[in-house]
Amino acid sequence: MIIKQLSIFLENRTGRINEVAKILGDNGINMQAFSMAETADFGLLRLIVPDVDKAVEVLRAANIAVMLTDVLCINCANTPGSLSATLEKLAASNVFIEYMYAFSDGETANVVIRPDNVEAAVKVLA
Amino acid sequence: MIWNPNKECMSREQMRELQGKRLQKLVQYVYHNVPFYRNKMQAMNVSPEDIVTIDDIVKLPFTTKQDLRDNYPYGLQAAPASEIVRVHASSGTTGNPTIVGYTRKDLAVWSEVMTRCLTAYGVTREDTFSVSYGYGLFTGGLGAHYGVENLGATVIPASTGNTEKHIHLIKDLNITGIACTPSYALYLAETLEKLGIDKKDIGLRVGAFGAEPWTEDMRKEIESRLGLKGYNIYGLSEIMGPGVSYECQEQNGSHINEDHFYPEIIDPETLEQLPDGQQGELVFTTLTKEGMPLLRYRTKDLCTLMTGECPCGRTSVRMSRIVGRSDDMLIIRGINVFPSQVESVILEMQEFEPQYMLIVDRVNNLDTLQVQVEVRRDFFSDDIGSMLAMKKKLSDRLKSILSIAADVRLMEPGSIERSQGKGKHVIDKRILK
Incomplete structure (x- = not known):
């Protein structure tokens, strides 16, 4: 979101x-x-x-x-490979990431992403 | 040693007579060749016939840097273009530089006065002398250059930059004298030490330092680190360039070549001439210049004049060190910088608040200029690239206006101290004693 x-x-x-x-x-x-x-x-x-x-x-x-600044906050499982799956989708749709940072909280991880095109990123990840 | 005892050791009466005659001739010359001066004199109801002795100089109008700018480029030139053989320019505030044209005779006078300086420093035709002022529109390089040639010493036109190569030349060519800014001399000393070369392995013995303010402490430091004796040289491009005045072996003030450049000290507020020994603004009249002669040019430099015979045998009047400026001009790495230049650049860029602070310092013996500027709220960005681009845009613009690099610091709005009344825009951390 x-x-x-x-x-x-x-x-x-x-x-x-x-x-x-x-x-x-x-x-x-x-x-x-x-x-x-x-x-x-x-x-x-x-x-x-x-x-x-x-x-x-x-x-x-x-x-x-x-x-x-509008950024995308996504929630993914705190397991190996789950971030990669998300990033792959963005890359496949040509969404460039300007910066990102993350914090994990037990089971889940929250990732804040600043893509070059917020709307496009939302669509890709919907 | 004295290059021209006839002039440098002239009796005071003879000197005053000579100055009076030259002033008469000069006033006739500018009155008939420079409309600017004719109009000014007519407005003051002064005619060339009113000028008989040198004391009549107080009847004449002043000239300011602004007058030079207003008459850019050749408005104050008295000689026809066909007589001008060289042009120098100095950076001014934003807009027009000051253009100074020289006739062949002007260049001969310049070489003569430069030779007097070098001779007073003990330079002879046996010396190999490096000119490490910038060559170009700036008067330092070529001015010193032709003085060394006129003296008959060997000139090495090293100019500035490539310090390591320069040091190898100093060593290999047995260079014995150097003309440069005092801060460059210190930089040279530092580079020498970095290269592991002992000062005993180089033959430098005389330094002619000028084009920026310096102190007795700097002199001592330069002398001990380079193993030479450092002498002050003073000049300004509007009047001629380096060679207007020079120290002798006594090093108690700089002798003015007053048969060519007549000095006065005035109160910068009332514009009244002040008696000898009192501190005020230094004013020069170019008694013999043909290209762009100036009447009572206000240098904005504050100092005192000393009369009385010097133990060196010269009778010419001496000026003290420059103790300050009557305007807000800064001299940074030999370049004239006015805070108003920085202000105009900042005002024309909508990214910045009209608040700024110049921090001038001397780091590793080189002058530094930091420009702190507040970014307007609407122009902050989450994108570091665009913030850095904004910074670069301002640095590039400042560089092209000031001719020296400034370190731009982007600041938060409201972070630069506001002062009541006249804004204080400069912090000069260089300690000049």
Whole structure:
């Protein structure tokens, strides 16, 4: 399914990521999954939270550069080969994956995928 | 040693008389050949006949860098195009560079004054001298080059870049003197150490350093690491190029070639001439120039003038080190950079907020420029590629405007400190004492 991911621009500065985590924590917003992408100058924190609107509101109020990005969240069995089966379908339909990250929780695994074409990816995996 | 004792050691009375005569002639010349000056003088109700002695110079109008830009490219040129044999250009703020045309006689004067500098540093025709200023539109390279040739020493036109090869030439050709920026001298020292070459294995003994501000501490460091004696050289392309003033063995101020470049110190606010010894803005009048003579050109450099005979025997007035600028110009790796240039680039790109900060530093003896800029909220992207492309677009644009590379830092909106009133856009971490 398509979900909204928070993409947060972070200057490379000690403690900056904690500032974001603290704002979310103080507002009772739990981080369900995230990944950090880094370059020499800045980082991009990609974040899945239950209450997207509230998170955006409190982060923007703190002057943090946050954007919303459509990503695909899929649920697959936490077993060898199950991710490959999904990725194969996407590749066969020429859907390119810009980035992805995953977290497993016992029996199942949740995979967040940013494809170049979200709609096409949804169709393929439907 | 003194190259031209007749001029460099002239009595003060004779010098003032010579300057007065030359000023008279200059004013006649520009009045009849440069409409810009004729109009200015007419507006001030001054005619060439009003100029009799050098003291009458205060009646004349000033010239600014803006005047040069407004009259781009040849508006202030006095000599006909057929008499111009060379053109140099200096980077200005955005838009027009400053174009300076030289006649054959101007180039001869330039070589003469450069030769006086080199001789004061102790360079002779026995020396092999490397010119490591950039050759090209910048006056440093060719200006120093013809001075060395005029002196009769051997010139090695090394220019800048390829430092390792340069060091091998210094060693193999027994190069004894070098002209470059002080920061390049330090870079050279570092490269020398990296190559494991001892300073005793090279024969450098004289350095002519200029084109950027430097300090006594830098002098000591360069001298100890390269095993030479470093001398200050001062110049600016609008007036001539390197060779306007030079240190002698006493190293107590730089002697001005005042038979060609008449110096004044003014209060940059009131524009009144200040008495000797008081700090203010340095102003030059080109007493003998034909191509683009300038009346009372405001250098924006702040310093003091010192009179009185120097133990070296020269009688010419000396200028102190440049202690600052009366505008916001920065000199980075020898290149003039104005914060307004950066601002104009940022303002024309819709990706950025009109907030920026320039951080100037000296890392491993080379000046660095970092430009911090806030990205507009709408232009942030989850795609790192497009963020980096935005950064590159700004770096490329800055490079083409400033002629030096700037390290662009993308910042979050609101992260650059806002100041009350006049924005503070520069943090210069270089320690210049």
